[in-house]
Amino acid sequence: MSSLSFRRLRRFVGPKILSIALFPAVLVLSACQAPPMDEQEAVGMHAQQAAEAAAAPADATGKALEAPPVGNCDATQVQSLVGQAFTDAVGNQAQQDAGAKQLRVLKPSDMTTMEFVGERLNIELDEKGVISGLRCG
Template structure:
């Protein structure tokens, strides 16, 4: 009888200790997961910020140059359009010309017709 009482007491103690350790482990896992999420969020925010002393990346905005539609696409007009759109680069797209399709947020595309008249301006 005394042996079974000792075994029962030992089993109860073991169960109590294992329940505590499972709860503690779960709390520890949750804390570690929360810390990892915070670290990942901070890393993502840091990656989106330019390095200190780095000028912001230029972003083309074609809306200020839409008034040039219908104008001749001479060299001075195209360059002024690039500056007004805050684009780093400009390319003139002629009818039937093969063009690459990659997006470049710092480039202004000036589309012209057969008579070299501007028909559209867009970034990309």
């Protein structure tokens, strides 16, 4: 028995039956597309992109090349106070000159928190009560 060609098959089976027979095959082949990204993968990818965009550039040792965001404080205006004895009046004037909303005086034995407050002036004192450094944060 010779094999049937497509034309003979179409004449034998009929166009309607042939299209009904091919429909499942077409349906199966259309399902062979890539599956859609699930919600967890989408959230993970979005979080990774946000983290990369927010990361500050760092040098080889991992230290940030850019300073953290600064508030209103500008410690460069009061660096001339290094070496002077600290008094409340000097501290208040330094706070005003630096444009800081808060003032923190740090003695050598003081324990401090490490959070950065851009509107705070830190005055560092040595053992004799002399200003050894001024910085914002």
